[in-house]
Amino acid sequence: MTNVRIFVTYKESVFDPQGETITEAIHSLGYHEVKQVHVGKFFDVEVEGNIEKVKETVAQISEQLLVNFNLETYRYEIMEEA
Amino acid sequence: MTNVRIFVTYKESVFDPQGETITEAIHSLGYHEVKQVHVGKFFDVEVEGNIEKVKETVAQISEQLLVNFNLETYRYEIMEEA
């Protein structure tokens, strides 16, 4: 069993209203040392099989389902193998 | 300037309907080797100041704003210092 974390973020060029709103909220709390906030989501998945197969599966579910390439890109990290 | 990534996840016993629904969707696509999906979000923040101060700020904005302790917990990683 392998634990993989898949990170999904908006592409650079896509406006992220949530990031803006949170940045403003942080500033209004007085933390002006915080310059920029970007928000992303991640998926922690547990996958069975050998590592090559796992990587393949992760790429496939990301590309088919988890990521919308009009807006988003992704990256993943193998967290641990067991 | 320090880049920090703050990870926010649901606490253990909290029901995550989104994760459940995505897991089912992945299974219905035929990827039965994927056992469990948990969804989380992350915040990439750029913070000014020395590292100790940065850590303090990150803890404060997480606790005051980014994390709902009724349901969520958080962890952060220093990504890079510049």
Next chain:
Amino acid sequence: MKIAVVVFPGSNCDIDLYEALHTVCHADVAYVSHTQKSLAGFDAVMLPGGFSYGDYLRSGAIARFSNIMPAIIEFAQAGKFVFGTCNGFQILTEAGLLPGALKRNNGLKFICKTVELEVSNNQTAFTTQYQAGEHISLPIAHADGSYYADKATLEKLERNGQVVFRYAGENPNGSLNNIAGITNEQGNVLGMMPHPERAVEALLGNEDGLRLFKSILENGKIKEEAAL
């Protein structure tokens, strides 16, 4: 002309579309479950608003893997009419039948209100009963309605006249180019965030959506007659 209204798990404007077509327009319409694999016998298919699969992951992202989707895609490729409103529009973009994507409203909140729209193209099968450039009012009700596409796609949409409806007053959600509804290149697939099916009866205060359904029915009939 026979119209299918597809019901996905979590669709909730299915009855609104059905009633607009059946009770108000006296059209021949039937519900089709997402579990079906065929649209045989139908001449048009409509995807209703709602929260398919709870809008979990992204609006429309999971619904596009339904059993019925290959039939809808085939239908679109065959040049038959496909219409999606709100969640239906989101599903059509996720399925790649329409370009671009619908992201979270700039204000981050769900908005339910009536907005002013411009009919930017009245030459589509869905809009022939409107005047070119006419301003109409339709309700919106969504949290993820901010239309996004990259620059090249936007230019192409504009060049081809694929932008059919545009927000004419305030832009309620941050959609690029004020886009509220688009067609595919062939013009037989329309997706829009506003809800024309909520605006077909004077009792509910607005009839501006009626002509959209009448356009489809009329153009469907013309097509049928041409085929004979």
Next chain:
Amino acid sequence: MIATEMSPQEIKSNKPYLDWGLSEKEYNYICEKLLKRLPNYTETGLFAVMWSEHCSYKKSKPVLREFPSQNERVLQGPGEGAGIVDIGDKQAVVFKAESHNHPSAIEPYEGAATGVGGIIRDIFSMGARPIAMLDSLHFGEIKQARTKYLINEVVAGIGGYGNCMGIPTVGGEMTFDDCYTGNPLVNAMCVGLMEQKDMQVGRAQGIGNAVMYVGAKTGRDGIHGATFASADFSDEKETQRSAVQVGDPFMEKLLMEACLELTNKHADWLVGIQDMGAAGLVSSSCEMASKAGSGLELVLDDVPQREPEMSAYEIMLSESQERMLLCIRAGFEQKVKKLFEDYGLEAVVIGRVVAGKQYLLKHNGQTVADIPVSSLTDDVLEEASQEQVPQRILQAQKKQQWIPQINNAAEVLTKLLQQPTIASKKMFTQTYDSQVRTNTVVGPGSDAAVLRVRGTKKALAMTTDGNGRFVYLDPKIGGKMAVIEAAANLIASGALPLAVTDCLNYGDPNDPAIYWELHQSVLGMAEACRTLDTPVISGNVSLYNESNGKAIYPTPMIGMVGLIRDLKHIIPSFVQHQGDLVYLVGQTKQDFAGSELQKMQLGEISGSLNEVNTTKITLRMKRLLTAMEKGLVASAHDLSEGGLAVALAETTFGTKYGIKGELSLSGAELFSETAGRFIVTVAPAKQKQFLAEMKDKVALIGKVSGESQLHLTYQDGQFNLDLEVVKGLWEDAIPCLMKSKD
């Protein structure tokens, strides 16, 4: 888990039940009188939740008996998931309200969302399709960041759930007062529509019939949530509360559609159906058995579980959402399973109706509970509560009444329109889908919401109203006023009030002053309900609404539904034509105690209320309704917070018209809040008939004008106000407060 459970002896000596809300006296009564032995851990837990106020109504029951609950239209009164009222054509309207105050104070989004989810299940468990949601929300003044957060999250939770379900949220109310700062009130009401033939009950009967579980799996959510609702808040406790329930509206949508298919198409498979709400599986199953006088056996190993190694106690007390319990005729289990499977849901047999009257729970091959069903539901110790008139009331009666000085009525009106309780709530209501399923004829922003009944000429009007301030100053009169206000909102929309649901929100009932408030206000509400012939068919009690030892205003919420016999009779709240005559219906008295004006000018409320004559007001409202049904009324708006002046301004908002009026009232009386009054506009051609119908008990106060001005001449002055300007201020007031930094 199970290994670490306390033994019956340990329970007796360590008294964990005290933390679960069961008193020493109750525990002893259970041991000595009911069981004649010591209850084990699971059993003690069952008693603790079932005997909580939330489930047993042990404190409030004697008072609730005061309410009228029947008339010839009522098909189902209190006692089931929701009340049912005949609306003709073999159809019925079903409704109930529910409070989720304590969960929302802790976790506002999920608290509000699961409150909505719960009340929706109550409606479809009766066999009715939910057609509308309303809410009643009371928060602290919009000052602190925490209050703003609570408001945003509660509103988002209500919208998030209702929007996803495709049930329009069509109306409600929202007030702001310091007393709600630490303990906001979040009440939700759901209205459903059904064919009378589809009526269901929550009963488990017929030996051998199956008890089936459907919906979400059981987790350790909100264990002891029901008993939390019975213990007040203090700031220190806030951080330690246990697992919050999370709502899944998508699951509930599937569950609703599947249950409606079962109840409406396969009634012959079904014996009873009930939702699992507070106190989850224990309360739903033992109530279903108790109502039918049956015995029940459940095998807890068969309960679908989300988490490993749950104990019997946890399985029974879990408040996981989106679950229903069915009693299915033996032999139809597979059919039911298949029906739910088609919706992607699992239906599981978890037990049977058995001979006798015991409540038997099996887990891991052992009997973990074996107690009489009735001991959980019927044998609850009802305790007589102490009552005492609060000091503030005794003192108020001795003091002179406050009479405002009005020097600049236009300025006062302008400021009143910006008071949060009066100001536009659009920034919140537009986050609710108020139109989905295309029946909403009148949505948020009018006196009552109106939905047509598809396929008929009928429409239903609905409203929620409460006014803690009046009830605080005089519970009995305030109680009457709450009911009158709800009825007035329906009448103003052209509807005949049918029946009432309520949420009774009060402080700690062990305080004799608070119990007195509860009792007196119920007496007032009951009297008004009797006069109006609007029985109370369902409701909910929420006690212990206190924070740091200070109670909220006693705040009963009245939810009322009315029938409009013909769509033609729907009356708008807004003026319709230039030249129409403006009438004031009802007399204006010096009613300033508890008014919005008093609150604004003094910063607090005080004084005592003048008596309210419910008979007279009812007669007046009936006449007005008749005039409406005869087509004599162009628009109507009832007078509430801010009185006549505010109502006159409101009734023009969103139109291109204004009003030019001349009144024999004083400047102060423009803001008096005498109950049961309306402003009505009438076409000149209909004037004579209108007056004949109203028996001349109305005053002509002006005309609808073509420009957007409110021009008023009154006893001691006059003013001219630009309505466009004040409408802007009225609309921006709440958005400004919500944005401002504290």
